[in-house]
Amino acid sequence: MKSMMNRKRADRLFRGGLFGAAFLIPAVLLGMLLSLGIIFFDEFSEIGFQYFFSSDWDPVNERYGIIVFVVGTFLTMFLALGFSIPFSLAISIFTGEIMYGTKIATLISQLLSIISAIPSVVMGLCGLFVLTPIMQDIQLALGYPPYGTGFLSASMVLAIMILPFSAFLGREVISLVPKDLKEAAYGLGATRLEVIRYVILPYAKSGIISGFMISMSRAIGETIAVTMLIGNSNYFPQNIFGTTNTMASVMANEFSEAGSDVYFSAIVGIGFSLIIISALFSLTARKIIKNFY
Protein backbone atom coordinates (compact mmCIF):
# COMPACT_ATOMS: atom_id res chain seq x y z
CA MET A 1 0.00 0.00 0.00
CA LYS A 2 2.79 2.34 0.93
CA SER A 3 4.65 1.68 -2.28
CA MET A 4 1.46 2.49 -4.17
CA MET A 5 1.36 5.88 -2.46
CA ASN A 6 5.02 6.44 -3.28
CA ARG A 7 4.44 5.59 -6.88
CA LYS A 8 1.54 7.99 -7.10
CA ARG A 9 3.71 10.70 -5.58
CA ALA A 10 6.56 9.96 -7.98
CA ASP A 11 4.11 10.08 -10.84
CA ARG A 12 2.73 13.43 -9.78
CA LEU A 13 6.27 14.76 -9.38
CA PHE A 14 7.19 13.51 -12.84
CA ARG A 15 4.13 15.06 -14.44
CA GLY A 16 4.90 18.29 -12.60
CA GLY A 17 8.43 18.24 -13.97
CA LEU A 18 7.20 17.75 -17.51
CA PHE A 19 4.71 20.56 -17.10
CA GLY A 20 7.42 22.82 -15.69
CA ALA A 21 9.68 22.19 -18.68
CA ALA A 22 6.83 22.73 -21.11
CA PHE A 23 5.86 25.91 -19.31
CA LEU A 24 9.35 27.23 -20.00
CA ILE A 25 8.41 27.62 -23.66
CA PRO A 26 5.80 30.38 -23.26
CA ALA A 27 7.76 31.75 -20.28
CA VAL A 28 10.92 32.27 -22.32
CA LEU A 29 8.95 33.82 -25.15
CA LEU A 30 7.16 36.16 -22.77
CA GLY A 31 10.46 36.94 -21.06
CA MET A 32 11.98 37.90 -24.39
CA LEU A 33 9.08 40.16 -25.29
CA LEU A 34 9.06 41.77 -21.84
CA SER A 35 12.79 42.32 -21.37
CA LEU A 36 13.31 43.71 -24.86
CA GLY A 37 10.02 45.61 -24.76
CA ILE A 38 10.82 47.29 -21.44
CA ILE A 39 14.21 48.49 -22.66
CA PHE A 40 12.73 49.66 -25.93
CA PHE A 41 9.74 51.52 -24.51
CA ASP A 42 11.83 52.99 -21.71
CA GLU A 43 13.48 55.31 -24.18
CA PHE A 44 10.56 55.46 -26.57
CA SER A 45 9.85 59.11 -25.74
CA GLU A 46 13.38 59.87 -26.95
CA ILE A 47 13.16 57.66 -30.01
CA GLY A 48 9.69 58.78 -31.01
CA PHE A 49 7.06 57.38 -33.32
CA GLN A 50 9.14 58.21 -36.36
CA TYR A 51 11.03 55.01 -35.45
CA PHE A 52 8.51 52.97 -37.43
CA PHE A 53 8.04 55.44 -40.29
CA SER A 54 11.36 57.14 -40.91
CA SER A 55 14.15 55.88 -43.14
CA ASP A 56 16.69 58.08 -41.42
CA TRP A 57 19.02 56.07 -39.16
CA ASP A 58 21.56 58.52 -37.85
CA PRO A 59 22.76 57.64 -34.34
CA VAL A 60 25.21 60.56 -34.25
CA ASN A 61 22.34 63.02 -34.47
CA GLU A 62 20.07 60.76 -32.42
CA ARG A 63 17.68 60.07 -35.28
CA TYR A 64 16.35 56.54 -35.43
CA GLY A 65 14.12 55.16 -38.18
CA ILE A 66 14.08 51.50 -39.15
CA ILE A 67 12.27 51.61 -42.49
CA VAL A 68 15.50 51.07 -44.45
CA PHE A 69 16.21 47.88 -42.50
CA VAL A 70 12.64 46.62 -42.75
CA VAL A 71 12.73 47.16 -46.51
CA GLY A 72 16.19 45.58 -46.71
CA THR A 73 15.01 42.56 -44.73
CA PHE A 74 11.94 41.91 -46.84
CA LEU A 75 13.76 42.68 -50.08
CA THR A 76 16.50 40.12 -49.43
CA MET A 77 13.91 37.68 -48.10
CA PHE A 78 11.63 37.84 -51.16
CA LEU A 79 14.53 37.81 -53.58
CA ALA A 80 16.07 34.77 -51.85
CA LEU A 81 12.66 33.09 -51.85
CA GLY A 82 12.29 33.85 -55.57
CA PHE A 83 15.65 32.28 -56.30
CA SER A 84 14.90 29.19 -54.26
CA ILE A 85 11.27 28.51 -55.31
CA PRO A 86 11.97 26.82 -58.68
CA PHE A 87 14.65 24.61 -57.16
CA SER A 88 12.61 23.82 -54.09
CA LEU A 89 9.54 22.88 -56.13
CA ALA A 90 11.59 20.79 -58.54
CA ILE A 91 13.30 18.94 -55.70
CA SER A 92 10.03 18.39 -53.81
CA ILE A 93 8.35 16.95 -56.90
CA PHE A 94 11.39 14.97 -57.94
CA THR A 95 12.07 13.38 -54.57
CA GLY A 96 8.44 13.21 -53.40
CA GLU A 97 6.75 11.91 -56.53
CA ILE A 98 8.78 11.21 -59.67
CA MET A 99 11.60 9.33 -57.98
CA TYR A 100 10.00 8.74 -54.60
CA GLY A 101 11.86 6.16 -52.55
CA THR A 102 14.65 5.55 -55.04
CA LYS A 103 18.38 5.85 -54.41
CA ILE A 104 18.77 9.08 -56.35
CA ALA A 105 15.99 10.75 -54.32
CA THR A 106 17.70 9.70 -51.09
CA LEU A 107 20.98 11.05 -52.42
CA ILE A 108 19.50 14.44 -53.25
CA SER A 109 17.80 14.61 -49.86
CA GLN A 110 21.09 13.81 -48.19
CA LEU A 111 22.93 16.51 -50.15
CA LEU A 112 20.24 18.96 -49.06
CA SER A 113 20.59 18.00 -45.43
CA ILE A 114 24.33 18.62 -45.71
CA ILE A 115 23.55 22.09 -47.09
CA SER A 116 21.23 22.76 -44.18
CA ALA A 117 24.00 21.73 -41.79
CA ILE A 118 26.62 24.15 -43.17
CA PRO A 119 27.17 26.85 -40.55
CA SER A 120 25.96 30.24 -41.68
CA VAL A 121 29.35 31.84 -41.02
CA VAL A 122 31.01 29.37 -43.40
CA MET A 123 28.32 30.17 -45.99
CA GLY A 124 29.12 33.85 -45.59
CA LEU A 125 32.86 33.30 -45.88
CA CYS A 126 32.46 31.21 -49.05
CA GLY A 127 30.09 33.84 -50.42
CA LEU A 128 32.70 36.51 -49.83
CA PHE A 129 35.40 34.42 -51.46
CA VAL A 130 33.52 32.92 -54.42
CA LEU A 131 30.53 35.12 -55.17
CA THR A 132 31.91 38.61 -54.57
CA PRO A 133 34.63 38.44 -57.26
CA ILE A 134 32.07 37.19 -59.79
CA MET A 135 29.69 39.99 -58.83
CA GLN A 136 32.51 42.53 -59.11
CA ASP A 137 33.23 41.40 -62.66
CA ILE A 138 29.56 41.66 -63.57
CA GLN A 139 29.29 45.09 -61.97
CA LEU A 140 32.38 46.34 -63.80
CA ALA A 141 31.06 45.00 -67.10
CA LEU A 142 27.74 46.76 -66.55
CA GLY A 143 29.32 49.99 -65.36
CA TYR A 144 28.37 49.91 -61.70
CA PRO A 145 30.82 50.58 -58.87
CA PRO A 146 32.38 47.18 -58.12
CA TYR A 147 31.59 46.57 -54.46
CA GLY A 148 30.85 42.90 -54.94
CA THR A 149 28.76 42.86 -51.80
CA GLY A 150 25.16 43.98 -51.85
CA PHE A 151 21.65 42.72 -51.34
CA LEU A 152 21.78 40.67 -54.54
CA SER A 153 24.83 38.70 -53.35
CA ALA A 154 23.26 38.29 -49.92
CA SER A 155 20.01 37.02 -51.43
CA MET A 156 21.81 34.45 -53.56
CA VAL A 157 23.63 32.94 -50.60
CA LEU A 158 20.46 33.17 -48.55
CA ALA A 159 18.56 31.29 -51.27
CA ILE A 160 20.93 28.33 -50.90
CA MET A 161 20.61 28.40 -47.13
CA ILE A 162 16.79 28.40 -47.03
CA LEU A 163 16.31 25.87 -49.83
CA PRO A 164 16.39 22.71 -47.65
CA PHE A 165 13.60 23.87 -45.33
CA SER A 166 10.95 24.29 -48.01
CA ALA A 167 12.21 21.36 -50.10
CA PHE A 168 11.99 18.91 -47.18
CA LEU A 169 8.47 19.92 -46.20
CA GLY A 170 7.42 19.96 -49.85
CA ARG A 171 8.71 16.42 -50.31
CA GLU A 172 6.85 15.28 -47.18
CA VAL A 173 3.45 16.65 -48.21
CA ILE A 174 3.80 15.57 -51.83
CA SER A 175 4.62 12.01 -50.78
CA LEU A 176 1.53 12.08 -48.52
CA VAL A 177 -0.92 12.66 -51.39
CA PRO A 178 -3.30 9.65 -51.35
CA LYS A 179 -2.46 7.01 -53.90
CA ASP A 180 -6.04 6.48 -55.05
CA LEU A 181 -6.36 10.12 -56.11
CA LYS A 182 -3.24 9.85 -58.23
CA GLU A 183 -4.21 6.48 -59.65
CA ALA A 184 -7.67 7.73 -60.52
CA ALA A 185 -6.08 10.51 -62.55
CA TYR A 186 -3.67 8.11 -64.26
CA GLY A 187 -6.64 5.87 -64.96
CA LEU A 188 -8.31 8.75 -66.78
CA GLY A 189 -5.30 8.86 -69.07
CA ALA A 190 -3.45 11.75 -67.53
CA THR A 191 0.28 12.08 -68.02
CA ARG A 192 2.49 12.47 -64.96
CA LEU A 193 2.78 16.22 -65.52
CA GLU A 194 -1.00 16.49 -65.55
CA VAL A 195 -1.30 14.42 -62.39
CA ILE A 196 1.22 16.69 -60.70
CA ARG A 197 -0.40 19.85 -62.01
CA TYR A 198 -4.05 19.01 -61.37
CA VAL A 199 -3.97 16.52 -58.50
CA ILE A 200 -0.78 16.61 -56.47
CA LEU A 201 -0.05 20.33 -56.35
CA PRO A 202 -3.64 21.38 -55.48
CA TYR A 203 -3.74 18.70 -52.77
CA ALA A 204 -0.33 19.55 -51.29
CA LYS A 205 -0.66 23.30 -51.80
CA SER A 206 -0.98 24.38 -48.19
CA GLY A 207 1.91 22.18 -47.06
CA ILE A 208 4.15 23.54 -49.78
CA ILE A 209 3.21 27.11 -48.92
CA SER A 210 3.94 26.61 -45.25
CA GLY A 211 7.31 25.19 -46.28
CA PHE A 212 7.98 28.48 -47.99
CA MET A 213 6.82 30.30 -44.86
CA ILE A 214 9.46 28.42 -42.86
CA SER A 215 12.05 29.37 -45.46
CA MET A 216 10.95 32.99 -45.23
CA SER A 217 11.22 33.16 -41.47
CA ARG A 218 14.69 31.58 -41.70
CA ALA A 219 15.66 34.22 -44.25
CA ILE A 220 14.45 37.04 -42.03
CA GLY A 221 16.41 35.81 -39.04
CA GLU A 222 19.60 34.90 -40.83
CA THR A 223 22.31 37.17 -39.51
CA ILE A 224 25.94 36.29 -39.94
CA ALA A 225 26.03 35.36 -43.63
CA VAL A 226 23.91 38.37 -44.53
CA THR A 227 26.03 40.72 -42.43
CA MET A 228 29.12 39.54 -44.29
CA LEU A 229 27.58 39.99 -47.72
CA ILE A 230 25.07 42.80 -47.71
CA GLY A 231 27.53 45.68 -47.61
CA ASN A 232 26.16 47.32 -44.47
CA SER A 233 25.08 50.78 -45.52
CA ASN A 234 22.12 52.42 -43.85
CA TYR A 235 20.41 53.52 -47.07
CA PHE A 236 17.97 52.04 -49.52
CA PRO A 237 19.84 50.13 -52.23
CA GLN A 238 20.64 52.48 -55.11
CA ASN A 239 20.43 49.81 -57.81
CA ILE A 240 20.09 46.06 -58.20
CA PHE A 241 23.63 45.57 -56.84
CA GLY A 242 23.22 48.17 -54.11
CA THR A 243 24.37 47.76 -50.55
CA THR A 244 21.91 48.08 -47.71
CA ASN A 245 21.23 46.52 -44.29
CA THR A 246 18.72 44.10 -42.83
CA MET A 247 17.23 44.27 -39.35
CA ALA A 248 19.38 41.39 -38.16
CA SER A 249 22.59 42.62 -39.77
CA VAL A 250 22.27 46.14 -38.37
CA MET A 251 21.95 44.63 -34.90
CA ALA A 252 25.09 42.56 -35.39
CA ASN A 253 26.99 45.53 -36.75
CA GLU A 254 26.06 48.40 -34.51
CA PHE A 255 25.48 46.64 -31.24
CA SER A 256 29.05 47.13 -30.05
CA GLU A 257 28.94 50.81 -31.01
CA ALA A 258 25.82 51.55 -29.01
CA GLY A 259 27.19 53.95 -26.44
CA SER A 260 24.10 55.81 -25.30
CA ASP A 261 21.00 54.30 -23.73
CA VAL A 262 18.81 55.65 -26.50
CA TYR A 263 20.98 54.10 -29.21
CA PHE A 264 20.95 50.77 -27.36
CA SER A 265 17.17 50.91 -26.96
CA ALA A 266 16.76 51.65 -30.65
CA ILE A 267 18.75 48.51 -31.48
CA VAL A 268 16.84 46.43 -28.94
CA GLY A 269 13.66 47.75 -30.58
CA ILE A 270 14.72 46.08 -33.82
CA GLY A 271 15.04 42.78 -31.95
CA PHE A 272 11.60 43.37 -30.44
CA SER A 273 10.13 43.93 -33.91
CA LEU A 274 11.83 40.76 -35.16
CA ILE A 275 10.12 38.69 -32.43
CA ILE A 276 6.75 40.14 -33.45
CA ILE A 277 7.47 39.35 -37.10
CA SER A 278 8.47 35.74 -36.31
CA ALA A 279 5.33 35.30 -34.23
CA LEU A 280 3.20 36.59 -37.11
CA PHE A 281 4.97 34.23 -39.49
CA SER A 282 4.48 31.16 -37.36
CA LEU A 283 0.84 32.16 -36.79
CA THR A 284 0.23 32.39 -40.54
CA ALA A 285 2.08 29.13 -41.19
CA ARG A 286 -0.09 27.46 -38.56
CA LYS A 287 -3.30 28.77 -40.14
CA ILE A 288 -2.19 27.45 -43.52
CA ILE A 289 -1.08 24.03 -42.32
CA LYS A 290 -4.33 23.61 -40.32
CA ASN A 291 -6.20 23.61 -43.61
CA PHE A 292 -4.01 20.78 -44.77
CA TYR A 293 -4.46 18.30 -41.97
Added chain:
Amino acid sequence: MKEQGLGRPRDIRSLAGYGNIARRQFKNRLFTGLCLFLSILVVIPLATILVVVIKKGGLNVLSAGFFTEITPVPNAAFGTGGIANSLVGTMLLCVLGSLLAVPLGIAAGLYMAFSKRKKFCDSLYFFCNTLQSVPAIVTGIFVYTVLVKPFGSFSLFSAAIAFALVMFPIIALATAEIVKLCPLAIIEASYALGASFYKTIVKVVLPYSAAGIVNGFIVALARSAGEGAFLLFTAFGNPFISYSLWQPTSALPLTIFQFAISPYENWQEIAWGASFVLMALVLLVNIVSKLIYRKKF
Protein backbone atom coordinates in the same frame (compact mmCIF):
# COMPACT_ATOMS: atom_id res chain seq x y z
CA MET B 1 -23.63 18.51 -62.15
CA LYS B 2 -21.68 20.37 -59.56
CA GLU B 3 -18.02 19.79 -59.98
CA GLN B 4 -16.24 18.14 -57.04
CA GLY B 5 -12.87 18.76 -55.56
CA LEU B 6 -9.86 19.26 -57.73
CA GLY B 7 -9.41 21.75 -60.51
CA ARG B 8 -11.79 23.38 -62.95
CA PRO B 9 -13.85 21.55 -65.61
CA ARG B 10 -11.27 22.42 -68.25
CA ASP B 11 -8.69 20.51 -66.23
CA ILE B 12 -10.85 17.44 -65.95
CA ARG B 13 -11.40 17.41 -69.71
CA SER B 14 -7.68 17.55 -70.32
CA LEU B 15 -7.25 14.65 -67.93
CA ALA B 16 -9.83 12.68 -69.83
CA GLY B 17 -7.58 12.39 -72.83
CA TYR B 18 -8.52 15.41 -74.94
CA GLY B 19 -5.80 17.17 -76.86
CA ASN B 20 -2.77 16.07 -78.75
CA ILE B 21 -1.31 13.04 -77.00
CA ALA B 22 2.18 13.44 -78.49
CA ARG B 23 2.35 17.02 -77.31
CA ARG B 24 1.18 16.09 -73.83
CA GLN B 25 3.78 13.36 -73.56
CA PHE B 26 6.47 15.68 -74.83
CA LYS B 27 5.50 18.27 -72.22
CA ASN B 28 5.62 15.55 -69.58
CA ARG B 29 9.11 14.47 -70.58
CA LEU B 30 10.26 18.08 -70.70
CA PHE B 31 8.92 18.63 -67.20
CA THR B 32 10.55 15.49 -65.79
CA GLY B 33 13.86 16.51 -67.35
CA LEU B 34 13.55 20.01 -65.92
CA CYS B 35 12.90 18.63 -62.43
CA LEU B 36 15.89 16.32 -62.68
CA PHE B 37 18.08 19.16 -63.97
CA LEU B 38 17.09 21.61 -61.23
CA SER B 39 17.50 18.94 -58.55
CA ILE B 40 20.97 18.04 -59.76
CA LEU B 41 21.97 21.71 -59.78
CA VAL B 42 21.96 21.65 -55.96
CA VAL B 43 25.25 19.85 -56.20
CA ILE B 44 26.97 22.98 -57.56
CA PRO B 45 26.82 25.27 -54.51
CA LEU B 46 27.49 22.35 -52.18
CA ALA B 47 30.51 21.16 -54.15
CA THR B 48 31.81 24.73 -54.44
CA ILE B 49 31.60 25.28 -50.71
CA LEU B 50 33.22 21.95 -49.87
CA VAL B 51 36.03 22.42 -52.38
CA VAL B 52 36.74 26.02 -51.33
CA VAL B 53 36.72 25.24 -47.63
CA ILE B 54 38.95 22.21 -48.06
CA LYS B 55 41.33 24.03 -50.41
CA LYS B 56 41.61 27.23 -48.39
CA GLY B 57 41.27 25.75 -44.93
CA GLY B 58 42.59 22.22 -45.19
CA LEU B 59 46.23 23.28 -45.47
CA ASN B 60 46.06 25.56 -42.42
CA VAL B 61 44.88 22.73 -40.27
CA LEU B 62 48.00 20.78 -41.11
CA SER B 63 50.26 23.51 -39.75
CA ALA B 64 51.92 22.66 -36.48
CA GLY B 65 50.05 23.88 -33.47
CA PHE B 66 46.77 24.79 -35.18
CA PHE B 67 44.87 22.88 -32.54
CA THR B 68 47.14 23.68 -29.61
CA GLU B 69 48.04 27.35 -29.97
CA ILE B 70 45.81 30.32 -29.29
CA THR B 71 44.78 32.79 -31.98
CA PRO B 72 47.71 34.92 -33.22
CA VAL B 73 48.11 38.69 -33.06
CA PRO B 74 47.35 40.64 -36.26
CA ASN B 75 50.08 40.52 -38.90
CA ALA B 76 51.93 37.64 -37.25
CA ALA B 77 53.81 35.30 -39.56
CA PHE B 78 51.69 32.83 -41.53
CA GLY B 79 51.37 29.43 -39.99
CA THR B 80 51.76 30.69 -36.45
CA GLY B 81 48.94 30.55 -33.98
CA GLY B 82 45.90 28.33 -33.94
CA ILE B 83 42.36 28.08 -32.71
CA ALA B 84 42.81 26.32 -29.37
CA ASN B 85 40.88 29.00 -27.46
CA SER B 86 37.91 28.85 -29.87
CA LEU B 87 37.92 25.08 -29.92
CA VAL B 88 37.86 24.90 -26.12
CA GLY B 89 35.09 27.53 -26.07
CA THR B 90 32.94 25.66 -28.57
CA MET B 91 33.42 22.34 -26.75
CA LEU B 92 32.47 23.89 -23.40
CA LEU B 93 29.43 25.55 -24.98
CA CYS B 94 28.30 22.27 -26.55
CA VAL B 95 28.60 20.39 -23.26
CA LEU B 96 27.00 23.05 -21.05
CA GLY B 97 24.30 23.94 -23.57
CA SER B 98 23.36 20.28 -24.07
CA LEU B 99 23.30 19.60 -20.33
CA LEU B 100 20.73 22.38 -19.99
CA ALA B 101 18.70 21.92 -23.15
CA VAL B 102 18.43 18.13 -23.48
CA PRO B 103 16.55 17.26 -20.26
CA LEU B 104 14.33 20.33 -20.52
CA GLY B 105 13.69 19.85 -24.22
CA ILE B 106 12.79 16.17 -23.87
CA ALA B 107 10.53 16.89 -20.89
CA ALA B 108 8.74 19.68 -22.75
CA GLY B 109 8.35 17.46 -25.80
CA LEU B 110 6.90 14.64 -23.67
CA TYR B 111 4.42 17.04 -22.12
CA MET B 112 3.30 18.32 -25.52
CA ALA B 113 2.82 14.78 -26.77
CA PHE B 114 1.09 13.24 -23.75
CA SER B 115 -0.84 15.99 -22.02
CA LYS B 116 -4.60 15.70 -22.16
CA ARG B 117 -5.09 19.46 -22.25
CA LYS B 118 -5.29 19.59 -26.04
CA LYS B 119 -6.05 23.31 -26.33
CA PHE B 120 -3.10 24.20 -24.13
CA CYS B 121 -0.81 21.85 -26.02
CA ASP B 122 -1.92 23.36 -29.29
CA SER B 123 -0.80 26.77 -28.13
CA LEU B 124 2.39 25.23 -26.74
CA TYR B 125 3.16 23.99 -30.24
CA PHE B 126 2.59 27.47 -31.56
CA PHE B 127 4.85 29.03 -28.91
CA CYS B 128 7.49 26.40 -29.56
CA ASN B 129 7.41 27.07 -33.30
CA THR B 130 7.64 30.79 -32.65
CA LEU B 131 10.53 30.33 -30.25
CA GLN B 132 12.27 28.21 -32.85
CA SER B 133 11.84 30.87 -35.52
CA VAL B 134 13.00 33.73 -33.29
CA PRO B 135 16.34 34.73 -34.87
CA ALA B 136 19.37 33.61 -32.88
CA ILE B 137 20.60 37.18 -32.74
CA VAL B 138 17.45 38.19 -30.85
CA THR B 139 18.04 35.33 -28.41
CA GLY B 140 21.52 36.79 -27.99
CA ILE B 141 20.20 40.28 -27.23
CA PHE B 142 17.67 38.81 -24.80
CA VAL B 143 20.39 36.97 -22.88
CA TYR B 144 22.50 40.11 -23.01
CA THR B 145 19.77 42.18 -21.36
CA VAL B 146 18.94 39.66 -18.63
CA LEU B 147 22.32 38.04 -17.89
CA VAL B 148 25.24 40.03 -19.29
CA LYS B 149 24.18 43.55 -18.38
CA PRO B 150 23.14 42.82 -14.76
CA PHE B 151 26.29 40.76 -14.13
CA GLY B 152 28.42 43.38 -15.78
CA SER B 153 30.44 41.06 -18.00
CA PHE B 154 30.21 38.82 -21.02
CA SER B 155 30.64 35.24 -19.92
CA LEU B 156 30.68 31.59 -20.88
CA PHE B 157 27.65 31.19 -18.61
CA SER B 158 25.48 33.61 -20.58
CA ALA B 159 26.66 32.11 -23.86
CA ALA B 160 25.74 28.62 -22.65
CA ILE B 161 22.25 29.83 -21.71
CA ALA B 162 21.79 31.36 -25.16
CA PHE B 163 23.15 28.17 -26.72
CA ALA B 164 20.63 26.12 -24.77
CA LEU B 165 17.80 28.50 -25.71
CA VAL B 166 18.53 27.92 -29.40
CA MET B 167 18.57 24.13 -28.88
CA PHE B 168 15.58 23.86 -26.55
CA PRO B 169 12.63 24.37 -28.96
CA ILE B 170 14.24 22.19 -31.64
CA ILE B 171 14.67 19.28 -29.22
CA ALA B 172 11.19 19.78 -27.78
CA LEU B 173 9.50 19.70 -31.20
CA ALA B 174 11.57 16.73 -32.39
CA THR B 175 10.77 14.78 -29.21
CA ALA B 176 7.06 15.56 -29.43
CA GLU B 177 6.92 14.41 -33.06
CA ILE B 178 8.89 11.22 -32.52
CA VAL B 179 7.21 10.20 -29.25
CA LYS B 180 3.81 10.40 -30.93
CA LEU B 181 4.94 7.64 -33.29
CA CYS B 182 5.24 5.23 -30.35
CA PRO B 183 2.45 2.67 -30.89
CA LEU B 184 -0.45 3.06 -28.48
CA ALA B 185 -0.58 -0.72 -28.09
CA ILE B 186 2.73 -1.02 -26.25
CA ILE B 187 1.94 2.01 -24.07
CA GLU B 188 -1.39 0.48 -23.11
CA ALA B 189 0.28 -2.88 -22.54
CA SER B 190 2.61 -1.19 -20.08
CA TYR B 191 -0.32 0.45 -18.26
CA ALA B 192 -2.18 -2.85 -18.23
CA LEU B 193 0.75 -4.47 -16.43
CA GLY B 194 0.29 -1.89 -13.70
CA ALA B 195 3.19 0.36 -14.62
CA SER B 196 2.85 3.99 -13.64
CA PHE B 197 3.00 6.87 -16.11
CA TYR B 198 6.57 7.56 -15.06
CA LYS B 199 7.68 3.94 -15.56
CA THR B 200 5.88 3.74 -18.90
CA ILE B 201 7.65 6.82 -20.18
CA VAL B 202 11.10 5.83 -18.93
CA LYS B 203 11.00 2.10 -19.72
CA VAL B 204 8.78 1.97 -22.80
CA VAL B 205 8.35 5.26 -24.62
CA LEU B 206 11.84 6.71 -24.33
CA PRO B 207 13.70 3.53 -25.34
CA TYR B 208 11.34 3.13 -28.29
CA SER B 209 11.98 6.69 -29.50
CA ALA B 210 15.62 6.94 -28.46
CA ALA B 211 17.06 7.04 -31.96
CA GLY B 212 14.70 9.78 -33.08
CA ILE B 213 15.37 11.86 -29.99
CA VAL B 214 19.12 11.51 -30.42
CA ASN B 215 18.68 12.58 -34.02
CA GLY B 216 16.72 15.68 -32.94
CA PHE B 217 19.37 16.47 -30.34
CA ILE B 218 22.15 16.26 -32.91
CA VAL B 219 20.32 18.47 -35.40
CA ALA B 220 19.83 21.01 -32.62
CA LEU B 221 23.47 20.76 -31.56
CA ALA B 222 24.73 21.27 -35.11
CA ARG B 223 22.44 24.26 -35.63
CA SER B 224 23.45 25.87 -32.37
CA ALA B 225 27.18 25.17 -32.69
CA GLY B 226 27.26 26.63 -36.18
CA GLU B 227 25.37 29.76 -35.22
CA GLY B 228 27.55 32.75 -34.41
CA ALA B 229 24.95 35.48 -34.07
CA PHE B 230 24.11 35.13 -30.40
CA LEU B 231 27.78 34.72 -29.44
CA LEU B 232 28.43 38.35 -30.39
CA PHE B 233 26.43 39.51 -27.38
CA THR B 234 27.15 36.74 -24.91
CA ALA B 235 30.52 35.04 -25.41
CA PHE B 236 32.16 38.12 -26.91
CA GLY B 237 35.44 36.37 -27.69
CA ASN B 238 38.62 35.85 -25.75
CA PRO B 239 42.16 35.68 -27.15
CA PHE B 240 43.18 33.22 -24.43
CA ILE B 241 42.00 29.78 -23.40
CA SER B 242 39.44 30.22 -20.66
CA TYR B 243 37.66 27.55 -18.66
CA SER B 244 35.97 29.97 -16.31
CA LEU B 245 32.20 30.15 -16.30
CA TRP B 246 32.27 33.88 -15.63
CA GLN B 247 34.86 34.99 -18.19
CA PRO B 248 34.22 35.89 -21.81
CA THR B 249 35.01 32.99 -24.07
CA SER B 250 35.87 32.43 -27.69
CA ALA B 251 34.05 30.05 -30.01
CA LEU B 252 34.61 28.82 -33.55
CA PRO B 253 31.82 30.71 -35.40
CA LEU B 254 32.70 33.89 -33.54
CA THR B 255 36.39 33.64 -34.39
CA ILE B 256 35.58 32.91 -38.03
CA PHE B 257 33.26 35.92 -38.25
CA GLN B 258 35.62 38.34 -36.53
CA PHE B 259 38.72 37.15 -38.37
CA ALA B 260 37.11 36.85 -41.79
CA ILE B 261 35.97 40.49 -41.88
CA SER B 262 39.29 41.74 -40.47
CA PRO B 263 41.83 43.33 -42.82
CA TYR B 264 44.73 41.15 -41.59
CA GLU B 265 45.67 38.36 -43.95
CA ASN B 266 46.98 35.99 -41.31
CA TRP B 267 43.67 36.33 -39.48
CA GLN B 268 41.77 35.49 -42.65
CA GLU B 269 43.90 32.36 -43.03
CA ILE B 270 42.96 31.36 -39.50
CA ALA B 271 39.31 31.98 -40.37
CA TRP B 272 39.53 29.51 -43.26
CA GLY B 273 41.23 26.91 -41.10
CA ALA B 274 38.60 27.36 -38.41
CA SER B 275 35.85 27.06 -41.05
CA PHE B 276 37.32 23.76 -42.13
CA VAL B 277 37.34 22.49 -38.55
CA LEU B 278 33.81 23.73 -37.78
CA MET B 279 32.44 22.27 -40.98
CA ALA B 280 34.17 18.94 -40.39
CA LEU B 281 32.75 18.80 -36.86
CA VAL B 282 29.21 19.64 -37.93
CA LEU B 283 29.24 17.19 -40.83
CA LEU B 284 30.71 14.45 -38.67
CA VAL B 285 28.01 14.93 -36.08
CA ASN B 286 25.36 14.85 -38.81
CA ILE B 287 26.68 11.66 -40.33
CA VAL B 288 26.78 10.00 -36.91
CA SER B 289 23.15 10.98 -36.34
CA LYS B 290 22.16 9.54 -39.74
CA LEU B 291 23.87 6.25 -38.87
CA ILE B 292 22.13 6.06 -35.51
CA TYR B 293 18.79 6.82 -37.12
CA ARG B 294 19.19 4.30 -39.90
CA LYS B 295 20.17 1.52 -37.53
CA LYS B 296 16.91 1.97 -35.68
CA PHE B 297 14.39 2.47 -38.47
